[in-house]
Amino acid sequence: xxxxxxxxxxxxxxxxxxxxxxxxxxxxxxxxxxxxxxxxxxxxxxxxxxxxxxxxxxxxxxxxxxxxxxxxxxxxxxxxxxxxxxxxxxxxxxxxxxxxxxxxxxxxxxxxxxxxxxxxxxxxxxxxxxxxxxxxxxxxxxxxxxxxxxxxxxxxxxxxxxxxxxxxxxxxxxxxxxxxxxxxxxxxxxxxxxxxxxxxxxxxxxxxxxxxxxxxxxxxxxxxxx
Numbered sequence: 001x002x003x004x005x006x007x008x009x010x011x012x013x014x015x016x017x018x019x020x021x022x023x024x025x026x027x028x029x030x031x032x033x034x035x036x037x038x039x040x041x042x043x044x045x046x047x048x049x050x051x052x053x054x055x056x057x058x059x060x061x062x063x064x065x066x067x068x069x070x071x072x073x074x075x076x077x078x079x080x081x082x083x084x085x086x087x088x089x090x091x092x093x094x095x096x097x098x099x100x101x102x103x104x105x106x107x108x109x110x111x112x113x114x115x116x117x118x119x120x121x122x123x124x125x126x127x128x129x130x131x132x133x134x135x136x137x138x139x140x141x142x143x144x145x146x147x148x149x150x151x152x153x154x155x156x157x158x159x160x161x162x163x164x165x166x167x168x169x170x171x172x173x174x175x176x177x178x179x180x181x182x183x184x185x186x187x188x189x190x191x192x193x194x195x196x197x198x199x200x201x202x203x204x205x206x207x208x209x210x211x212x213x214x215x216x217x218x219x220x221x222x223x224x225x226x
Contacts, residue, residue, distance in 0.1 A: 015114040016056035017047075019162070023182075035179045042163040045182035048175060051166075132224045135215060142208040156194045163187040 014037060015023040026039040037046045163183050170180045177184065215225055 012061040014057065016053045016060055018053045019051070019166075022060070032112050043185070043186065046178065047180050047182045048170065048173075049200065051069055132221075135220050135224040136226070138211060139215075142204070146201065146204040146208060151205045152197045153194065153201060154196055156190050160187060160190040160194065163190065 013024060015029060017023070022041055026042070029036060029038040031037075031049050035046050036049045036052055037044065039045070042061050078121075087144050163186055166183050167180065167187065170183070195209070212225060
């Protein structure tokens with residue numbers, strides 16, 4: 001607990017929990033009688049101190065400072081040394097004479113002539129049939145929308161179950177509801193978001209059915225929708 005108390009008397013921007021969640025906090029994080037209090041998004045939260053991963057929180061602060069210093073170093077590139085070419089007096093005279101001789105328009109020596117390289121014919125890839133590709137692409141987009149909507153529902157359901165389990169554990173350990181307001185608030189938000197996520201699944205599936213019906217009316221081959 002001493003390590004936790006030492007950590008939480010300092011100002012940190014990220015609080016890491018043992019569950020793996022990372023909370024962006026505002027101002028100081030306090031620990032009193034085994035309960036951590038902090039502000040996030042303008043609201044005051046509390047949770048049992050045992051839920052805080054002390055080492056990960058310290059590393060989060062260290063990594064943030066390292067990234068800031070690295071960004072400052074990248075913003076100030078080191079000056080490049082100036083390189084001066086040294087030419088002998090005899091070489092300089094020879095170059096000047098060669099330049100004067102070329103004023104008459106004499107061609108450059110064969111060794112300095114520019115020779116066209118071999119001509120490489122670039123063959124453009126043949127684009128896929130436009131109509132088939134368009135229908136196939138739209139079908140894949142609808143399927144992806146349904147898949148993402150279902151994943152959002154599953155994620156919210158899993159999150160709610162996890163929070164409910166944590167809250168039951170706190171009650172079993174004798175904590176009061178005022179000592180774990182963060183978990184209670186997160187559970188309420190997950191429950192409120194769940195109906196909207198389920199509605200998105202219904203909308204995505206309805207849009208997909210309408211798309212397939214439109215394809216049938218236009219005589220699109222079934223293979224184009226896979």
